[in-house]
Amino acid sequence: MHKSILFTVLLLPILLACFSGDPLFAVLTQPDSFATHLTPSPSVLYLPRLLSAGSTPSPPSAVNKWALWRYGTQLRGANIYQRRVYPELDGPDFMGPGPVGPPFTQEDFNQLAAWGANYVNISHPGLFSEEPPYQLDPDIQANLDRLLDMAAIAGLYAVITFRTGPGRSEFWAFWGEDTASDPEGGWFDPKYYNNRVWGDQAAQDAWAAMWRYTANRYKDNPIVVGYDLMCEPNSNEVGAYPLGDPLDEWDPNVFYEQYGGTLYDWNQFYPRITAAIRDVDAETPILVGGMAYSSVAWLPYLTITEDPFIVYTVHQYAPHLYTHQYPPELIYTYPGFFDADYDGEPEWVDKAWLENYLATVAAFQAEHGVALAVNEFGLVRWAPNADRFMEDQMDWFEAQGLNYALWAWESSWPPIQEVIDAFNFRHGPDPNHHSDVETSALIEVIKAAWSRNSIRPGTYR
DSSP, rough: OOOHHHHTHHHHHTTOOOOOHHHHHHHHHSSSHHHTTTOOOGGGTTTGGGTTTOOOOOOOOOHHHHHHSOOOOOOOOEEOOOEEEEEEHHHTTTOOOOSEESSOOHHHHHHHHHHHHOOOEEEEEEOOSSSSOBBBBBBHHHHHHHHHHHHHHHHHHEEEESSSSSOGGGGGGGGOOOTTGGGGGGOOOOOGGGOOOTOHOOOOOOOOHHHHHHHHHHHOOTTTTEEEEEEEEHHHHHTTSSSSOOOOOOHHHHHHHHHTTTTTOOHHHHHHHHHHHHHHHHSEEEEEEEEHHHHGGGGGSSSOSSSTTTTEEEEEEOOOHHOOOOOOOOOOOOOEEEESSSSSSEEEEEEHHHHHHHHHHHHHHHHHOOOEEEEEEEEOSSSTTHHHHHHHHHHHHHHHTOEESSOOOOOOGGGTTTTTTTTTTTOOOOOOOSSSOOHHHHHHHHHHHTTTTOOOTTTTT
């Protein structure tokens, strides 16, 4: 197998009506300056529950960015994914001709909007270099500018998510099963495994500087409605390699007992990033996921800050046995009976199981009175009864008033269509089909959810 195909194949399984007299209506239609006086409090904790599932306020003027996250489900869309191109691994054209790939076109964005989405989560390399001296990469910046321009033309709101940056390369997502115990035994040459941000104060300071620069550049962009600080913080697994040994610690209690307050601790790192952003941008919402790849289980260990415009996030792919199964053995179905929590005992997995699993998110919301979102979730397109699983999951998000973004809206770049399409629901449920289908049960469920969107950039200008 060509290294380009190997490099890409390994990624996906891992990454993988208010009325005008309503007080809520007044909040939504105030200019952004008014939003600075709003702080999360128990009095507005369950304001989203005042809205029926799927309903959206309909103000006549510009909607402030914070209100899009705080008052019911209003942003429904998908992630797009790009990474730096490694010519020695990717070959001359597999990921496209530029420094970042795969390429996206205006039609890719237009189709996303035409399907009903109003929000794109741009999962993208950070604007600063990964190696010192940490400085702006003009090519990466130009690429992000281009994506945002296309999103604006399509009528989509956007969140900027940085996957990489000072002290963190894309290979944090390609941590092979044996790499934690033996870095030499990973999928790639050890020179690629840069996750030193978790053990390097200079890299963490540069990551904050990168976000300060980014916020200053995009704060006045009307479609940029959030900054997602880091895609899936994961020092608990990969640690500060190559500066130190990988941690490979999956018990949050043990992790925070041993590493709380150190550079490995995201809870001491991310507030320094948010403070740097607030030096130049007081109001744009900031999205923060927890450790262990922003998993639901680690959400309760995420420290709450005093910043009033933080959206806490999770990535939801549970149960992994079901959402990440691959042919030829598609043996897990939904509802179904299997060992979903890896405790050695099978259990019945259905809507009730999902609700019980996601209760951690609801409890966090109730305890802290904060805004939450699910800015990554999904499953392989051929999972049996994928449509029913997706519908149950999105219905729960709606009931909780959470914005959400699917993984993933794939690029139409031809060389990758037959390789990166496990999560490309546009290709239908047949694993052997590698082009867009007219429709499928899963597609119809997704379109039905996105059809609830009514707010778009420029709609109320």
